[in-house]
Amino acid sequence: MSKKADSKTVTINDIARLSGVSKKTVSRIINNSPLVRKDTRDKVEALMREVGYAPDPMARGLAFRRSFLIGMVYDNPTAQYVVDMQYGALDALRGSSFELVVHPCDSRSADYIEGVRRFAQQHKLHGVILVPRASEDQALVEMLKDIGCRYVRIAAVPMDETSQTVITHDRDGAAEAADYLLSLGHRDVALITGPVAYRSTLERSAGFLDALRKRGITLPEDRIVEAGYTFESGLAAAEKLLLGDRRPTAIFTGNDEMAAGVYKVALRAGIDIPRELSVIGYDDSSLASRLSPSLTSVRRNTRDTGRTAAAMLLQPEGQGPLASASVRPHVVVRDSCQPPQR
The missing domain is CATH 1.10.260.40 (lambda repressor-like DNA-binding domains)
Incomplete structure (x- = not known):
């Protein structure tokens, strides 16, 4: 041979x-x-x-009545977040004989849960990583339980009695962002949130606003704008905050994509970042270091999160519930924030 x-x-x-x-x-x-x-x-x-x-993973799967495939199910508008999550999962699977297959979905679709069911059953998945916002859907989780498919949720807070969750502590990360802006002397700040249907939005908004309240600051309604975790929605939200008669000295955005939208509006309006406007994002994606000035952002270790979730699914069955895990966020200081000029 x-x-x-x-x-x-x-x-x-x-x-x-x-x-x-x-x-x-x-x-x-x-x-x-x-x-x-x-x-x-x-x-x-x-x-x-x-x-x-x-x-061959599929041939091995037939022999063992399951495949050597880990699925990743996501409904998330932020491409870089999903890519980083996949890289992390692949890090954990490397050398394990398992492979990763992905399933993008639209949780607003009437048949999306049935689509995930077909995905899991056709591939005979060993297990599924559920990425926000899909991870927040209890009906989806119940379906996976019904078909006997293992899963790990990635979520801002504990969401499962069996502790099959990687907890990302979004509230704490946003609170740290607020504390950082307050430490610079900012008091007139604004918040651009993600979609209110996302648990991450609720947790980040609560963490940011609670930290401000502890210092005696309550944001008026016109200082809080809902957006969609996309560049375009961040741009539209920034126009509401920056093109009026009175603009804030600092803006915290629910992710880096929306922060990039703030940058573009500021550039068009001749507003200097950070001299006239401080901006802080969330995710610390690769975009943060590529913006000019480089963006201060809350790092949530997305790649580590994907790695941890995949590693949890590789734990042998029959050893009780999977152990819970946490990935702690923290602020990465760069060049987009400084004390206010007024």
């Missing part, structure tokens, strides 16, 4: 025959079973590397 050039034709039966062991032994080695002697494992693994053999 030729080497790696013909590795696509190599089967598990070939590996068993060439190494002089049973197909069951090869299968155990592929699945990291401890029931194989080290010298046997080393010999078979060396042969698999020599011929370039890699087990």
